[in-house]
Structure formats: C-alpha cells, structure tokens
Amino acid sequence: MILAADQLAAFRSAGVIAIPGLFSADEVDAITARLPRLFDERCPENFRERSSDVVRTAMGLHLRDELFARLVRDPRLVAPAQQILDDDRLYIQQVKVNAKEAFTGEQWQWHYDFATHHHEDGVPEPLALNLHIFLDEVTEFNGPLIFIPESHRDGPAPTALDTTTTSYPLWTVAPEVVQPLAARGGLYCPKGPPGTVLIFGDTMLHSSPPNMSPWDRRIFSLILNPVRNRQTTFARPDHQHHRDFTPVQALA
C-alpha cells in the first residue's frame, strides 16, 4: 500500500496522518489474541506502570511471537514508510504494544521521539517514522494520543529527561515550549476504530493522558529508521533500539 498524493501532502504539511480501516477487525483480533501470553511474561521487555503491576509497554514483540514477526514486514506499514522517506533500506528500530489499560493506564508526557533516539542512542537525524495500529477503538475517553500539527517543522525543541513521572524514562518538552506551538498548530487527537493506522515523524510533538475510562486503549507501534541514520551508541538494551540493521523486506 502506497499513500496517494493528497495523503502524502497532508502528512508532510501536518506531520501526522491517520488512515482508517487499513487492518480488518479479524486481523486486529488475531493480534490482540497474542497479548495475554506476552503481557504475562516477567521480562525486561515488559515495562509495568509505576503505580500498578499492569503492563504499560511490551517491547521486542517481533522476536517473541511469530505473528508480530510477520506484522513488522506488512506492506501496509513498510511501503508507506519507504515512500515517505524515499528509502528502501529501513531497519526495525522498535516494536511494541502500548497497553493503556482501562482505569490504570498512565500518561505519556509531552515529547517527541527523536529526543530519546538522539540522546539515548546517538541517532544522527530525525528521520525515523512511528507507525501505529489501533488495537482498540480510540476515543476521547481512553487516553488517546494528542499531536500538535506542524510541530515537526521547527526542528528539535529543547528537552529534559524525566525519570520520575512514569515508569518509562522520557525526554520531555516543557509547557512553555509546548504552549506557542499549540497556539500556532492547535491540537489534533486522532480517534477511530481498531485497524486505524497512524504515521508520524521523529520531531512531531505528542502526548497522551491517563486512561480513566473502563475501556483499554492498546496501540501497536513500529518504528522504522533508515539504515544510513542508524544508532551510533548502544547504552540501551536491544528491545528499546534493535541492533539488527538489516533492511526490512515487505512481505508479498
């Protein structure tokens, strides 16, 4: 699947695009059926919430389950990424499900992903793409991601490492930096049924509130990065930034 010209233009302008209906309900059911076993595992790849034992994010999934090994090669994810980056040599940087469980799923502070990729892993340029699949219906109630359109245009904003607010250390962006960008671009909160795909780039500012609702908000996330832009430092474990720089080949 390749983005149409108007979709590509919309993505380049706003820095984020939502594409409903890309994966079927049956496909999403097959994905979510794998999660209870994976979430039950006690392993470093499963980060649990700070204030409960609930899984916040489960990483390295393509190395832990053969369905995810196929999913990371799905042309509906790989082909648009290759098209946007105009590069066929992309490696699998990170593969996860963010669980945002009903009642207990905690926030993700304002951030953009390149801050972590650059500070923690020595990634040179903000080229990586984050490709999401909604695994539950995402509504205004269950902790949706919130984006600031056009925030990708200004280059990397100042950040600070937050190791206390949640269980996952994050290079975050301060309110005084968020404020003028939101005044200019507004806020965009993509909602939609399971199977919706979201694509955004490495300097796109985003966050998500806690999930106070009785409904889970599980999202699959694949980060692809050009091999030419691969990590240069290796402090984080493989599941946070994979070290196999073999270009991913889309399945037929």
Ligand code: SIN
């Ligand atoms: C992220 O920013 O990578 C995750 C946000 C979320 O799952 O709500």
Ligand code: MN
């Ligand atoms: Mn992020």
